[in-house]
Amino acid sequence: MPDPDPSKKSGTTSPDDPIKASGVQEIMSSGPEEKFLRALSKFLWDRALYPEKHPQILADVSMLQSMLSLLFVDRQERVFVFIEDQVFVDDRLLAHAQRNMADITKVFRDRQVDAFILRHGLSWEEFDSFLAHLLISKQGNNQRPAFRSPHVEIRELSSVDATKPTAPSAVQKPGISVSKSSLNKAGFSDETKMIRDIYTDWNPAQPALVGLVVKIMNALEKGLFENQQSLIPLADLKSYDEYTYVHAINLAILTMAQAESMGFPKEAIHAFGVGALLHDVGKTQVPIPILNKQGQLTPEEFEEMKKHPVHGATVLLQHSEIPPIAAIVAYEHHLKYDGSGYPSMKQKRMPHIASRITAISDQFDAMRSNRPYREALPPEKIFEVMQENRGTGLDPHLLDHFIAFMKSRKII
Numbered sequence: 436m437p438d439p440d441p442s443k444k445s446g447t448t449s450p451d452d453p454i455k456a457s458g459v460q461e462i463m464s465s466g467p468e469e470k471f472l473r474a475l476s477k478f479l480w481d482r483a484l485y486p487e488k489h490p491q492i493l494a495d496v497s498m499l500q501s502m503l504s505l506l507f508v509d510r511q512e513r514v515f516v517f518i519e520d521q522v523f524v525d526d527r528l529l530a531h532a533q534r535n536m537a538d539i540t541k542v543f544r545d546r547q548v549d550a551f552i553l554r555h556g557l558s559w560e561e562f563d564s565f566l567a568h569l570l571i572s573k574q575g576n577n578q579r580p581a582f583r584s585p586h587v588e589i590r591e592l593s594s595v596d597a598t599k600p601t602a603p604s605a606v607q608k609p610g611i612s613v614s615k616s617s618l619n620k621a622g623f624s625d626e627t628k629m630i631r632d633i634y635t636d637w638n639p640a641q642p643a644l645v646g647l648v649v650k651i652m653n654a655l656e657k658g659l660f661e662n663q664q665s666l667i668p669l670a671d672l673k674s675y676d677e678y679t680y681v682h683a684i685n686l687a688i689l690t691m692a693q694a695e696s697m698g699f700p701k702e703a704i705h706a707f708g709v710g711a712l713l714h715d716v717g718k719t720q721v722p723i724p725i726l727n728k729q730g731q732l733t734p735e736e737f738e739e740m741k742k743h744p745v746h747g748a749t750v751l752l753q754h755s756e757i758p759p760i761a762a763i764v765a766y767e768h769h770l771k772y773d774g775s776g777y778p779s780m781k782q783k784r785m786p787h788i789a790s791r792i793t794a795i796s797d798q799f800d801a802m803r804s805n806r807p808y809r810e811a812l813p814p815e816k817i818f819e820v821m822q823e824n825r826g827t828g829l830d831p832h833l834l835d836h837f838i839a840f841m842k843s844r845k846i847i
Contacts, residue, residue, distance in 0.1 A: 467508075468529075499562075510555075516549070516748075516749045517539075517543045517550065548569070551590065558586075564582075645756045651684070655687055670685055678804060684712065686793060689711075707760060717743035717746035760789050771786075771828045773826070791830040795821070
């Protein structure tokens with residue numbers, strides 16, 4: 436969902452400015468978490484240079500053993516997340532200005548480790564097998580076996596593909612169709628309430644997040660794939676205040692419908708839907724005064740708002756039951772097809788196909804919904820506006836497929 440943008444270009448903020456988001460705190464540089472990460476990354480760098488029994492490696496192992504013992508003094512589980520050149524530990528951001536943060540993230544991202552979780556009861560033998568896995572990972576993907584351990588869990592986004600076509604195939608005949616009468620037919624009132632609970636009561640909702648997502652997705656998938664009339668059951672927007680929650684549900688429905696029409700497997704369709712449903716979950720970490728502000732944000736407030744994709748990916752990576760693609764969509768949903776947008780990339784790249792499909796769903800549903808500042812647009816006008824973003828904000832091939840898909844279902 437688009438964020439309010441200030442009327443003038445955002446001012447430059449210092450990388451040393453503290454994080455003000457209510458749910459994300461900064462870890463002091465002397466913390467055991469950072470010392471552990473530095474010891475771990477140093478071991479991995481040194482192990483590429485020295486044999487296993489070299490004195491430098493033995494010293495690194497001794498340091499790691501000391502640091503590992505300090506991680507569980509007051510916690511049963513530690514979560515480390517690496518996004519671009521930022522490091523999060525247990526939802527807390529390591530300070531931007533700390534030395535070599537980018538080097539530390541590179542060590543793990545090179546090994547396709549976007550996050551790992553360590554749990555109390557971890558033995559050195561078990562951790563040593565984790566180290567061995569990381570060393571093998573650097574040699575290449577084809578040589579890396581799956582890693583399984585009761586006290587260590589690896590989350591990998593870069594290995595998540597689930598993308599059968601890189602460009603859409605012809606619109607399949609099928610399971611799903613659309614008519615004008617199908618729009619605004621479905622209720623989904625219970626599911627709307629669940630989404631509202633996630634976004635407005637985050638602290639009590641987070642432990643129940645997976646269960647809520649399962650209930651919501653079961654209802655959406657039943658409505659989408661078991662509808663005897665073969666219609667797209669978009670949720671009805673009964674009041675302007677419901678827009679955020681109904682919009683999330685409709686994004687999931689439209690994204691799954693597109694993926695199904697392109698022949699993606701059911702597992703991928705489900706993962707894409709969860710990503711669309713939770714794309715804005717990072718806003719639960721934005722300070723309430725900024726999130727609920729009426730009118731335009733100041734440049735400083737907008738910079739704070741722009742952090743929510745990173746916060747969303749960080750939150751979702753900590754739930755192993757949530758498909759990793761959902762974290763990708765949360766992180767990329769403000770990235771455009773041409774690589775612009777935010778979070779800013781050092782090297783511009785095309786977003787994941789799940790993010791590109793979600794972007795199309797986002798624009799369509801936003802324009803077909805009544806808003807306080809304008810009436811809903813007819814489909815013909817919506818497609819015309821979307822074409823203006825062709826090749827810049829939206830993937831041109833996916834956009835062509837979406838329009839053909841909607842026309843084939845007699846939306847116009």
